[in-house]
Amino acid sequence: MADNYDDYSKEELIRELRAKNQKPRFGLYWERDDIEHERAINDDFVALDLDESLSCGDAPFQNLIIEGDNFDALRYLRMTYKGQVKCIYIDPPYNTGNKDFVYNDRFIDKDDVYKHSKWLEFMYRRLAVARDLLAEDGVILISINDENRAKLELLLDGIFQGMRFGSFAWRTKDTGNDSTGNFSAVHEHILIYALSGFAFNGNALNTQKYRNPDDDPNGHYALNPITCAKTFKERANLYYPIQDPQTGYWYPCDPDRVWAYASEERLKTGSKIRTETIESYLRQGLIVFPECKLENTFYYETKEELLAAIRQGTVPVLPQKKTPLLREDLPDLDFWIGKRIATGRPSKKSYLNDKTNLISPVSSWIGGVNEDFDEEDEEAVFFIRSQKGREGTDAINEILGAKAFNYPKPPSLITELLRQASKPNDIILDFFAGSGTTAQAVLKLNAEDSGNRRFILVSNTEATEAEPNKNICRDVCAERVRRVIYGYSNKKNIVGLGGNFAYLKTRRIASEILLTEIQHSQIWTALQLNHGVALSAFNPNSSVQQLQTTDNTVMYLCQLTEQELTAVIECLEKQQTTVYSWQPALLSHYIENVNLTCLPIPKFLLDRFGAGVKA
Ligand SMILES: C[S@@+](CC[C@H](N)C(=O)[O-])C[C@H]1O[C@@H](n2cnc3c(N)ncnc32)[C@H](O)[C@@H]1O
Known part of the structure; x- marks a missing residue:
């Protein structure tokens, strides 16, 4: 491109400037022009054939499982479900080069030089159609690994302009993996794009723990710990003793988890802090001390007595963990000579009236089901909790009796995402359905709250020249969902969650022959879906x-x-x-x-x- 404009005529300069103005200034570029575009073109009509023998339960069918390329299925769905889908969850192929997606009827392999461009084009085409399906309060949640997040996110920013909502990080494993460089990649992302009417459901505040045993005029309250996850070495100024003003008994600080609030005595003159001090809370009567009888207190006349008690392990301990609160390595041992030391831990009143009724999920982390979070934090925010990746494979093994699918998502992950992102009458779509985890999650939520969420799943067959008869949609996805609906036996008898689905297959029909090829049954299916009713056979x-x-x-x-x-x-x-x-x-x-x-x-x-x- 010329960068010296000295010789340009006025007209040439204007032309050059106009051409420049046409070009996007920022964005994601991929070699769109160099790759052959997908053969499925918009001119082909897509019909759906209902296969009653592979459908499940009694008609009319509320839910759909569509076998075929999702680009075809999405074009069809745009015709019948435009603006109606509340929540799309997808877990697309991550472009690993391990034959994980089909472009122009061929799997893309590792050595394809246009691997990234083809993946972006593949995703672009599907997502651009999917966007039209979203309802006014709709949301799309997309799983992606760390490696491809940046590329996908730029693509999504372009497709879903103005809809960027945020993302969750999900920890996939508890253990490290075998990556090189002493670095373990054990998290994935869930990217969120939503229309303006969307909000997560949030979590209802658990009001059960709020009581008012002392008729506090401010109403019901919960007692929360007043510690934070720092040691006395990390936060020396938060390590100090607290005295109960009523009894005069002293409470030692836990050296491994110091107080969460500063003490006025420890603050340097003139320094300012954002939160109130412990003394201020004590003056307001917000700090509650557990009842402690005189005979249960500790008292050391001399330092020798205290040291002996430390060595014998008879000093005050934390009520639950039983770890000692006084140790030889602590800087304030002399303070404790001649003081009445109480057992138990002080806590702080947190009033129900100060809370909103809903707490929102935080994006920073999808927590493990048994992961420990700071209790006080959990009151202000909540962590969506899910199992790790292994649960996905275990679920398939348990339901189908064999490892029939690689890397399915854990049912708990999708269930919890949908619990937050959908309401009982919503339509939920997954057009990279794989083994059908999303359907299981929808059925579980419906069984829990008697909801009427409907799922639309699209899955391909994964058939190749080497495996022409492979059909994961029929044999893994639909079969799994069927067993979840009817119940199944492994070591235990698992009761079915109920429900039904229609099994449909996409069929492309060229426009020129549409009128002669189209079947009455296909028309009837399209009309029913377009009227938003459950599907019955022709x-x-x-x-x-x-x-x-x-x-x-x-x-x-x-x-x-x-x-x-x-x-x-x-x-x-x-x-x-x-x-x-x-x-x-x-x-x-x-x-x-x-x-x-x-x-x-x-x-x-x-x-x-x-x-x-x-x-
Ligand atoms: C990562 S897996 C999804 C797994 C799923 N979330 C689960 O829990 O089982 C992606 C799936 O998308 C399928 N897929 C790839 N390209 C597709 C296409 N064009 N149409 C439909 N499915 C496709 C892959 O074969 C694979 O089964």
Whole structure:
């Protein structure tokens, strides 16, 4: 590019400037022009075939499992679920080069020089369609490893402009792994993009521990510890004794976990702190001392007596851990000579009236189920808690009796994310469904709160030339969800969570042959989904298909003879009816005779399947 403009004419300079102004100034670039684009182009129509033999439970089916490439499935779903999906969770292939995603019907391998560009293009195409599915209060949560986070995040910033919400870090393992350089990569990210109406559900404050045994005029309160996770060496100024002003008994500081509040006596003159001091809390009556009888106190006349007690292990200890509060290495041993030392720990009142009812999840960390958090912190914030990665594999082994899938996510991770990101009547989509963990999470939440969340899962078959019959959608994803619904036996009998799903397969139909290729059953499926109703199979024995919404009857006429017309007119006399027909003009003509208004039918049907009428 020229960087010397001296010889440019005015016109050339203007042209150059205009060209520059057209170019984006910042963003993520990948070799879009150098790679062959995916063959699935928007002009192909995608139909869905319902396979009743692979579906589960009784129709009408609330949930969908779609077998096929998710780009096709997403284009279809945009036609039927635009603006309706509350929560999308995806765990896409991480572009490891280990044949983890298919581009142009071929797996991408490690040596492909366009590996990153193809992955970005692959993700871009799918995410750009997925964006249109989100409801006004919708959110998309995306799992990604550390290596690919930066690339994906820039891509997402471009696709979901103005929707950046934040991210969670999730610890995948408790132990280190075998990476080189004395560095263990044991966390992943969950990136969050949401529309303005979205909010996490938060956690209801547990009010049970709030009481008012002393009729405190400020109302119910909880007692919280007043320590922080620092040693007396790390925070010398927070290591000091506290005296109960009522009894005069003294409380030693835990040398391994000092007080959380500064003491006025220890503050340098003129220094300022952000929180109140312990003396201020004592004056306000907010520090509560446990009851301690005189016979349970400790008293040392001389230093020798104290040292002997330390050596014998008979000094005051922490109530639960039983670790000694007085030790030979502490700097203030002389202080304790001649003092009445109480047992137990002082705590601080925290009033229910000062709390909001909801506490929000923090992004810093998804905590382990048994991980210890500072109790006081947990009151102000809460950590989403999940198992580590191993639980995912264990769950598959337990349900299917074999390791049928590599690196599934732990059910608890997705359950807890969805518990926060969805409400009982929401639609939840996972278009990289793999082994179907998301469906299990949805069914579990529904069983817990009698909710009616619906899932849409898309999974490919992972069939290759070497394994043409492989079908993880059918054999792993659907089979797992079926067992979760009906129950299964391993060492124990696990009760089913209930529910159902329709098993659908994508089929591409070229536009030129659409009208001759499209099946009535495929049209009926599209119409049902477009009306947001649970899915039923096409009845091959009738040329009139019919469904009921809350305020409407929807009909599809495979043909238009006297028989179909009679069915329509009978229906019209009883209730509001929407009719889809291949001969709308003729139908309108007859309908006119019974004095009804015809309305245009949804555009997608006009575009794809010919016209119809709404009466
Ligand atoms: C990381 S796994 C998801 C695992 C899932 N979260 C679970 O817990 O089982 C990604 C899945 O996406 C599938 N996949 C890759 N490309 C796909 C495509 N174009 N359409 C549908 N699925 C695809 C992979 O075969 C794999 O099963």
